[in-house]
Amino acid sequence: MSIHTFNPEIIIVPGFRFALMQVKAGLATVIRNFEVRSGRRTPIPFVPDPNNFLLAAKDGLWLDIVKRSDK
DSSP states (O other): OOEEOSSSSOEEOTTHHHHHHHHHHHHHHHHHHEEEEEOTTSOSSOOBOTTOSSOOBSSOOOEEEEEOSOO
């Protein structure tokens, strides 16, 4: 995220909203045109990594992305 904090107030860099909109549009396009499945290497059930501050999978999340055949 592009935030400058050298001033007392937080200033978001111009264009951040546009960039965020582009990311959302790209993600929507991928979800619409492809099917996202969990891969063979993804542990089920989810096993959290105890050494990570944020919620993350212990051995990572592996995804298979397959082009939809109904389009």
